[in-house]
Amino acid sequence: MIKLPYKFLFCAIGVSLRLILPAPLFAQAVKTSFKFDFGNGKAAAGYQKVSPDDIFSELKGYGFDFGQEVKAITRGEGNKLTDDYITADKPFYLSVNVPEGNYKVTLTVGDVKGSSDITVRAESRRLMLEKVTTNNSVKKLSFIVNIRKPEISTGGKVALKPRELGKYDWDNKLSLEFNGTRPCVDALEIEKVDDQVTLYLAGNSTVVDQDDEPWCSWGQMITRFFKPGVAIADHAESGLSLGSFLNSHRLDKVLSVIKPGDYLFIEFGHNDQKEKGPEDGAYKSYIERFKLFINKARQKKAIPVIITSTSRRAFNDSNKVVNTLGDYPDAARKVAAELHVPLIDLNAMSAKFYEALGNEGSKKAFVWYPANSFPNQPKDLADNTHFNSYGAYELAKCIIEGIRSNHLGIEQYIIDAPPFDPAHPDPAETFSLPASPKNSTVKPDGN
Numbered sequence: 001m002i003k004l005p006y007k008f009l010f011c012a013i014g015v016s017l018r019l020i021l022p023a024p025l026f027a028q029a030v031k032t033s034f035k036f037d038f039g040n041g042k043a044a045a046g047y048q049k050v051s052p053d054d055i056f057s058e059l060k061g062y063g064f065d066f067g068q069e070v071k072a073i074t075r076g077e078g079n080k081l082t083d084d085y086i087t088a089d090k091p092f093y094l095s096v097n098v099p100e101g102n103y104k105v106t107l108t109v110g111d112v113k114g115s116s117d118i119t120v121r122a123e124s125r126r127l128m129l130e131k132v133t134t135n136n137s138v139k140k141l142s143f144i145v146n147i148r149k150p151e152i153s154t155g156g157k158v159a160l161k162p163r164e165l166g167k168y169d170w171d172n173k174l175s176l177e178f179n180g181t182r183p184c185v186d187a188l189e190i191e192k193v194d195d196q197v198t199l200y201l202a203g204n205s206t207v208v209d210q211d212d213e214p215w216c217s218w219g220q221m222i223t224r225f226f227k228p229g230v231a232i233a234d235h236a237e238s239g240l241s242l243g244s245f246l247n248s249h250r251l252d253k254v255l256s257v258i259k260p261g262d263y264l265f266i267e268f269g270h271n272d273q274k275e276k277g278p279e280d281g282a283y284k285s286y287i288e289r290f291k292l293f294i295n296k297a298r299q300k301k302a303i304p305v306i307i308t309s310t311s312r313r314a315f316n317d318s319n320k321v322v323n324t325l326g327d328y329p330d331a332a333r334k335v336a337a338e339l340h341v342p343l344i345d346l347n348a349m350s351a352k353f354y355e356a357l358g359n360e361g362s363k364k365a366f367v368w369y370p371a372n373s374f375p376n377q378p379k380d381l382a383d384n385t386h387f388n389s390y391g392a393y394e395l396a397k398c399i400i401e402g403i404r405s406n407h408l409g410i411e412q413y414i415i416d417a418p419p420f421d422p423a424h425p426d427p428a429e430t431f432s433l434p435a436s437p438k439n440s441t442v443k444p445d446g447n
Contacts, residue, residue, distance in 0.1 A: 039084025110134035166441030269309030344402030365391030
């Protein structure tokens with residue numbers, strides 16, 4: 001009998017086991033839950049200590065990201081979770097590598113011996129927590145963040161635009177932006193959750209998660225008005241029509257992950273209007289594609305909702321908003337009526353909103369700024385289509401009203417949103433949000 005060296009026997013056994021046992025037993029499990037305790041003190045039981053020196057790396061899989069510096073403050077109050085925290089004089093980010101899915105994020109914020117003011121955004125400037133203040137105390141708050149990847153489980157991948165290649169929404173990380181006059185972060189818990197109703201958004205630049213100030217959309221503001229139970233998955237992208245959303249495999253991506261009881265909110269028109277082929281037009285390809293989206297969602301037992309396109313800022317001599325979208329809003333309304341689909345008439349609501357502000361005053365809702373109002377902005381901005389944070393925030397309230405008026409099931413998860421009348425909006429002068437840092441990784445491609 002031939003005697004083999006031990007190392008050959010172990011190799012043979014390893015090969016045999018790989019043939020017998022399922023592959024996942026040999027693969028390293030991907031983490032989907034984390035508990036971080038911030039500061040320089042000892043970690044609370046069950047938590048991973050994260051100090052200012054913990055800079056994000058792919059090897060580590062978590063840490064402070066995108067170059068901002070943070071500092072640790074220790075209070076020595078005896079509670080390991082809250083007696084120290086992380087803060088900074090400028091907005092800062094923390095990123096964690098996670099797989100695709102919905103995640104419940106729970107933050108402990110505040111200072112037990114001082115004041116704290118924090119605004120939290122996720123991914124590409126999705127507003128999650130707005131101006132949470134504490135004084136000699138801490139608060140524990142939760143919200144849901146949707147993470148997506150370009151790969152499609154049914155085959156292929158989303159055809160991303162060049163500007164999306166550096167976008168925080170499409171990378172491998174869950175990224176949180178901590179902002180405000182004094183953001184104090186004590187602890188963070190992240191847990192993958194599969195029981196959320198997911199609201200998928202299909203649209204263009206008026207819906208997309210805009211990357212940089214001063215642009216903003218209602219799609220990245222509506223997250224602020226939902227408590228855990230609902231996840232917002234914003235698949236909109238600048239410059240898209242129903243046709244290009246379809247052709248870039250974005251509908252395929254949504255259909256690969258949408259589940260019964262989820263929602264598909266659809267708002268298109270601005271770019272469909274520019275398509276001039278023989279079969280294009282409000283009552284031709286636009287209607288047919290709308291019906292395709294609706295039927296596909298219903299095949300998945302999801303709930304489609306039609307949203308008419310936001311009005312552009314265009315006034316006549318009587319200080320009334322002029323329709324610049326031709327027959328497209330009417331065509332969307334006709335599809336909703338014919339197929340018995342809930343309709344949110346954002347076109348009409350946004351016109352009321354602008355008219356309430358007036359011709360000159362409505363500029364405060366749009367990207368109208370003199371040169372050098374923002375970094376690397378040498379020219380005046382006079383954009384009558386795209387919104388700033390104030391305009392997007394008010395339009396998100398319009399969408400919330402549309403959800404309520406249609407009695408959609410997700411209205412039970414709405415928070416901090418009293419009844420809203422677009423003809424009587426919140427004053428622009430009283431609105432403010434701390435500006436996000438510029439996303440230097442995104443390639444410019446227009447808005």
